[in-house]
Structure formats: structure tokens, C-alpha cells
Amino acid sequence: MGIHECALKSRAFNALKEVYDHRSEALLKERSEGKKVLGELGCDVPDELVIAAGMLPVRIYADSDRDMTEADKYLEYAFEPVVRAQFEKLVDGTYSEQIDYLAISNSTDIDIRIFLYLRELKRVEPEKPIVPITFIDWLFTRNRLHQERNEFIIGLFRKQLEEWAGHEITDVDILKAADICNKNRAALRRISALRHGNEVRITGSEALVIIGAGLFMDREKHTELVNELSDEARGWPVIDAPRVYYTGANQEDLRLYEMIESKGLVIVGEDTDFGERYFNRDFNLDYPVIRGIVDRYMLREFSAKKATPKERMEALEREVEAAGAQAVVFYTNIYDEVATWDIPKQIESLERRGIKHIRFEKMLWPAAKNEGLEERLGEFAEEMRGGRS
Numbered sequence: 258m259g260i261h262e263c264a265l266k267s268r269a270f271n272a273l274k275e276v277y278d279h280r281s282e283a284l285l286k287e288r289s290e291g292k293k294v295l296g297e298l299g300c301d302v303p304d305e306l307v308i309a310a311g312m313l314p315v316r317i318y319a320d321s322d323r324d325m326t327e328a329d330k331y332l333e334y335a336f337e338p339v340v341r342a343q344f345e346k347l348v349d350g351t352y353s354e355q356i357d358y359l360a361i362s363n364s365t366d367i368d369i370r371i372f373l374y375l376r377e378l379k380r381v382e383p384e385k386p387i388v389p390i391t392f393i394d395w396l397f398t399r400n401r402l403h404q405e406r407n408e409f410i411i412g413l414f415r416k417q418l419e420e421w422a423g424h425e426i427t428d429v430d431i432l433k434a435a436d437i438c439n440k441n442r443a444a445l446r447r448i449s450a451l452r453h454g455n456e457v458r459i460t461g462s463e464a465l466v467i468i469g470a471g472l473f474m475d476r477e478k479h480t481e482l483v484n485e486l487s488d489e490a491r492g493w494p495v496i497d498a499p500r501v502y503y504t505g506a507n508q509e510d511l512r513l514y515e516m517i518e519s520k521g522l523v524i525v526g527e528d529t530d531f532g533e534r535y536f537n538r539d540f541n542l543d544y545p546v547i548r549g550i551v552d553r554y555m556l557r558e559f560s561a562k563k564a565t566p567k568e569r570m571e572a573l574e575r576e577v578e579a580a581g582a583q584a585v586v587f588y589t590n591i592y593d594e595v596a597t598w599d600i601p602k603q604i605e606s607l608e609r610r611g612i613k614h615i616r617f618e619k620m621l622w623p624a625a626k627n628e629g630l631e632e633r634l635g636e637f638a639e640e641m642r643g644g645r646s
Contacts, residue, residue: 258518259462259511263493269486270463273470273479280318280473284355287313293422296352296388298343298371299362300530300560301395303411303550305540307360308434308476309426310418315356316472316531318509319343321623331374337592338622339509340367347375353386358421360414362393364530365562391417397555397563407551415547428546435540435549441476442536444483449533451490452525454581457500458493461524462514469509469531496523499641502582503527504573504603506590506620513624516631517586520638526580528572534558561599569599570606577612584613584641591619613641 264270276283287294295307298317307314319342327348328341336344346352347359361372372392379387393414396403419426448467451458459467467486471479501522507529508514514524528534538557540549558576559568577585585607587600597618607614615637621627 258460258496258498258521258523259515260466261460261463261493264459264463264490267486267489269482269489270466272482273486274466276470276474277466280315281351281355283473284313284315288355288357293358294356295418295421296356296359297362298347298359299364299368299393300534301362301364301554302360302393303414303554304476305431305435305438305550305553306411306415306418306426308437309430310422311424312357312418312422313475317343317347317352317359320346331378335592336370337367337590339507339590340371344371344374347371348378348385348387350386353388356388359388359390360393361390363395364560389421395554399555404551404555407555408547411547411550431546431550432542435542435546437476437480439539439542441471441480441483442539444480444487445471445536447487448483448490449526449536451487453579457496457498457523457525458490460496460514460518461503461527462511462518464524465508465511465514465531468533468535472531472535498523499584499638500525500580500582501584501586501641502573502577502580503529503532503586503588505529505586505588505617506593506622507531510623513588516624517634520631520634522634522638522641524586525582526576528558528560528576530560533576534560564599566599566602570602573599573603574606574610577607582612584615584637587614587616587618588620589618590622 284294293312295312295314296317297314302314304314319339321342323345325341325345328345332341332344361368363369372390375387375390378385391414394410396406415426445468448459448464452464467483499522501524503524504527508531517524526533538553540553542549544552559572561569589597600616604614624630
């Protein structure tokens with residue numbers, strides 16, 4: 258299954274896939290045209306402020322086929338493999354050619370540690386090709402005191418962006434950028450609607466391309482292409498396959514999704530930062546601009562690293578129901594212990610509601626390194642089809 262012929266014949270989809278498949282080239286092109294590019298590590302860097310500063314926000318991502326010389330030198334082996342590969346590119350000079358600045362949010366404990374390591378490296382080895390860095394230290398507990406403190410922190414981030422951009426970021430700039438982001442999220446929700454329910458027309462692999470391209474290109478151009486594609490995809494054939502929901506490790510490329518869907522399943526949703534969680538909750542344009550940013554990032558759906566197991570269980574219940582999923586795939590990489598804390602309660606909830614699941618833990622990265630993975634997925638797919646091959 259994976260990517261269908263109808264998607265490959267679409268002008269809009271091919272334009273998105275070109276960016277998704279050639280991210281480095283897209284960033285180099287933006288910089289060659291005079292655009293300042295800000296890399297984001299962690300999922301809680303406010304795109305609205307970055308766009309308001311006149312910069313292009315892009316997501317830091319890993320390459321699985323590169324040597325880990327710098328990561329082996331500076332990081333413990335207990336860092337998640339994807340994080341090690343991201344660190345490698347930040348230190349070996351790759352990203353110094355593709356981005357101008359780096360913003361790191363405390364979305365996970367690992368992100369915090371990467372910031373501390375990079376900051377110390379810049380201090381003791383200033384010759385390292387590491388771009389200027391800033392850190393966003395959110396508090397995610399939902400109370401008034403933390404909201405006020407977060408507004409102060411985002412105000413500091415605004416000042417840092419103004420310094421890097423060389424001009425003031427006005428409230429009008431922020432509201433304009435917030436409207437751009439809200440329209441982009443609305444376009445992506447149109448795609449999401451074509452994945453949910455009984456009439457699924459877009460595969461998970463196609464959705465990853467559509468969502469992921471927006472992490473590396475101009476947001477307004479992305480919105481235009483996504484809306485064009487949504488209009489086309491409404492006429493695509495309905496996908497007749499067992500519907501599964503994915504939760505666990507972020508998937509920065511298509512390999513795992515294509516493996517799952519090659520077994521005759523279709524992924525109808527996910528709660529990852531490269532998936533549907535990315536466009537959860539809008540910026541409230543009626544709020545003061547800093548309050549609007551804090552409201553959006555503080556109150557959107559919980560991620561594994563910022564919520565209790567009970568909160569994560571309830572979030573998964575809502576999302577599986579909304580997607581119309583018939584089963585859930587749990588998939589966590591080696592050394593990703595935090596996400597596994599949620600899984601027992603989530604499985605209890607699924608079993609009470611008669612929803613099937615399959616669980617993969619301590620997986621190697623990339624997915625192809627795992628012996629027996631394809632076989633287990635094939636067996637699960639057959640079970641979902643009721644024994645029909």
C-alpha cells in the first residue's frame with residue numbers, strides 16, 4: 258500500500274514529496290535566496306514568532322546513513338539513536354550550512370541535555386561549527402502561575418529573535434504569522450479528515466509526506482499545496498484495509514509506515530510531533546499575542562514526555578475514537594523509556610473497549626535493523642483481517 262498511484266499522479270503531492278525527499282536542498286535554496294533559517298529541536302518552539310521575525314522555521318532531523326564520529330566522542334550511548342544522529346549533524350558542520358540559528362525547547366529531558374552539551378561545546382571548543390543557540394524553558398503544568406511564567410519566557414524568546422533578525426517584531430507581525438499558521442493547521446485538518454472514519458482515502462505514508470513537507474518549506478506555499486491536494490483526494494478511491502493508529506517514537510521518514518502499510522494495514526492517525534499532534538490546537542487571534550502563543554503550546558494535546566500516564570491514556574482514547582481506528586501500534590526505540598510508562602494503562606483501556614494492539618519496544622533505528630519486525634507485522638495484519646491473507 259504505502260503511497261498510491263493516485264497520489265503519485267498529483268501535482269500537489271509530488272511538489273510536497275520533492276521537498277520531503279530533498280530537505281537539505283530545500284534549506285540550502287532558501288538560504289541562497291537570502292532567507293534566514295531557524296532550526297528547531299524539540300516540538301515546542303513557537304513557529305508563529307519565528308515566521309513573524311521573517312525567518313523560516315525548520316525541524317532538525319536525523320540521517321541514519323552517516324558516521325557518528327562526533328556523537329560517539331561527546332554523547333553517552335544511552336542517548337536515543339535518533340537524537341545521537343541529530344546531534345551529529347549539529348556538531349559536524351552539516352547544519353551550519355543549512356540553518357542560521359537553533360532554538361531548542363525543553364520538550365523532553367533529552368532535548369534539555371542536548372542543549373547543555375551544545376552550549377558547553379561552544380564554550381570549550383569555539384572552533385566547532387555550531388550555530389548560535391537559544392533555549393526555551395517552558396513549564397507545562399496547566400495553572401495560572403506557570404502560564405504567567407511562560408509568557409515571560411516567550412517574551413525573552415521574542416527579544417532573542419529580534420536581535421537575530423535585526424528588527425523589532427511587532428504584535429501585528431505576530432498576528433499575521435499566527436493567521437498563516439492557523440490556516441496551515443486548518444488545511445492539514447482537511448487531510449486528517451480524509452484519513453479518519455470508515456471512508457479512508459489517504460494512507461499514513463502519504464500523510465507523513467504531506468505533514469512533513471511543511472516542516473521544511475514556506476508555510477503559505479505549503480498551505481496552498483495541501484488545500485489543492487485535499488480537493489483532489491476527496492475523489493480518490495476508498496482504502497479497504499484494517500485501520501490502525503500509531504503511537505510512540507517520532508517517524509522522521511517513511512520507512513516504518515511503509516513497512517506497516519505494505520502488510521495491508523492503513524495508518525489513520527498518530528500522536529507524534531511529525532504527525533497529527535503537529536497541528537493540534539490553534540492560536541487564539543483574540544488574545545494578546547504572547548498569551549495566544551502560550552495558550553496554543555501549553556494547552557494542546559499531551560505528548561508522552563509532558564503528561565501523566567492517566568492523561569496519556571485519556572488522550573489516546575480520544576484520538577483512537579476520533580480516527581475510527583480498529584487497532585493500535587505501539588512502537589518505541591531503544592533508550593526511549595519515558596513513553597513506555599504510559600503503555601500499560603493505555604493497553605488496559607484498549608482491552609476494556611475491545612480494541613486490538615501490538616507492542617514493539619526497545620527497537621533499533623532505523624526500523625529495517627530489527628529482525629522479525631516484518632514477520633510480526635504480517636501476522637498482526639492477518640489477525641486484523643480475520644485470518645484472510
